[in-house]
Amino acid sequence: MKMITEKDIEDMIGEVGGSDAAGIYRLLKDKENLNEFIIAEKLKLTINQIRNIMYKFERYNLISSTRKKDRKKGWYIYFYTFNSKQAEEVVLHLKKERIRILEKQLEREEAHEFYSCPNKCVRLTLENAMEHNFICFECGKLLNPEDKEKNTQKIKDFITQIRARLTELEKAASEKKRPKEEHIKVKKKIGKKQIKYSKPKPKKKKK
Numbered sequence: 001m002k003m004i005t006e007k008d009i010e011d012m013i014g015e016v017g018g019s020d021a022a023g024i025y026r027l028l029k030d031k032e033n034l035n036e037f038i039i040a041e042k043l044k045l046t047i048n049q050i051r052n053i054m055y056k057f058e059r060y061n062l063i064s065s066t067r068k069k070d071r072k073k074g075w076y077i078y079f080y081t082f083n084s085k086q087a088e089e090v091v092l093h094l095k096k097e098r099i100r101i102l103e104k105q106l107e108r109e110e111a112h113e114f115y116s117c118p119n120k121c122v123r124l125t126l127e128n129a130m131e132h133n134f135i136c137f138e139c140g141k142l143l144n145p146e147d148k149e150k151n152t153q154k155i156k157d158f159i160t161q162i163r164a165r166l167t168e169l170e171k172a173a174s175e176k177k178r179p180k181e182e183h184i185k186v187k188k189k190i191g192k193k194q195i196k197y198s199k200p201k202p203k204k205k206k207k
């Protein structure tokens with residue numbers, strides 16, 4: 001049973017909050033109500049940068065916050081708590097989202113013939129390439145037809161890969177949600193086996 005790993009979560013955090021987000025996540029996890037000034041100091045970020053990332057986290061309910069007014073300075077200080085349970089949900093959600101986007105992309109790749117510049121300046125559909133007489137409008141080189149089969153296969157493989165991981169994680173998540181049932185099932189199986197084996201063998205070995 002493969003559960004959601006720390007890497008899955010950090011990848012998701014980066015996707016949601018950008019490159020500085022992982023540092024914030026590492027500080028927040030396993031803690032509660034962490035003062036934003038402490039985060040800022042440890043990561044050498046400004047309060048604004050931190051609040052921007054927290055805002056992105058909030059959109060996915062990844063954090064909860066409380067605030068207190070600093071009486072001397074008159075401004076609010078925020079305290080953040082990371083929501084680990086929600087993190088797992090978001091990992092699954094983003095994988096589904098990724099598949100959806102790739103499927104859209106696949107549709108588009110399948111519907112058109114693409115031509116591209118050997119210098120990788122442009123990539124055009126057949127219709128657009130014809131308008132430019134198959135000449136790159138950036139560097140003047142002749143555009144080449146792309147290998148459609150190869151392009152679509154790459155996307156298909158990618159979708160298969162993400163879907164396999166998603167299925168694995170969903171299975172693990174659902175098994176985690178009903179541990180008691182699983183436990184009972186296992187017990188029953190062991191019970192039946194014991195009956196089968198005990199019938200042909202005489203019980204003399206046991207004292």
Ligand SMILES: [Zn+2]
Nearest residue numbers: 117121136139
């Ligand atoms: Zn070019």
